[in-house]
Amino acid sequence: MKARVVVTLKDGILDPQGKAIEGALKSLGIDGIDSVRQGKIFEMELATGDRTHAEGLLRGACEKLLANQVIENFQVELL
């Protein structure tokens, strides 16, 4: 089974990289993008085919390593 984990900064956490990208888009003349927040995507191949098991496994992976929960949220998607 394939899975995707998306890690994003929590609301209210300053994202200087997102701000810089936002500025670069504006300077390219790409209008209409009000704000940019940068995050990370992890694409994974899982050994299991069981969705409940996969979900638990990935949540554990996020809590232990993939996300720093002081500043980041995560979302698990099973594909």
Add this chain to the structure above:
Amino acid sequence: MKAAIILFPGSNREQDAIRAIEKVTGKKPSIVWHGEHALPSGIDLVVLPGGFSYGDYLRCGAIAARAPVMDAVRAHATRDGLVLGICNGFQILVEAGLLPGVLMRNANLRFVCRMQHLVVARNDTPFTSHYDKGQVIKVAIAHGEGNYEADAETLKRLEGDGRVAFRYCDEKGVVGGGANPNGSVNDIAGIYSENFRVLGLMPHPENLIDPLVGGTDGRGLFESVATLAKAG
């Protein structure tokens, strides 16, 4: 004093830390590889040196914080052992949960490498007894992710309990403003654990040991630890 320096793949300031400790205490620290499960016996101080452990992959310090040796470091801290995390070592300590908060990308997105003044917030801790309270010291900084952040509640607790160790200031000791190199909240350069025996800081006191290379303002930190270890 018996000190151990933890070596991760990508650490690059361990020699500076070894030299600083040897110069101040006359004893060479042990080097402990990140894959070890135990520290040598009778260690007073564990140092997590600066560098770019695991190439800063994922988040700075994130992978090193989960290395096998970190369980032993955590146990050492639980036993009221002394732990010093410098630069990447500070990032590893927050990722390991031994200190609160997080070190974000510098607010101006630039790697800063320069001399920096700090004010010593208090001198009644294991790491600062050889300084004066409010003393301004000049040390080196070199980091891209030193922007300390914590949620409002954590920050209130840190400030309330006097757990800020050093703040960025100018040469006159005026804290913050243009003297803050990375956007750290409350101009925080270093913080203590609840029992004041774990210190994490972004600046490099270990580089300011010998007058030949710019000053000796970093010596006080190692002298303080050595004095305490001797007394203990």
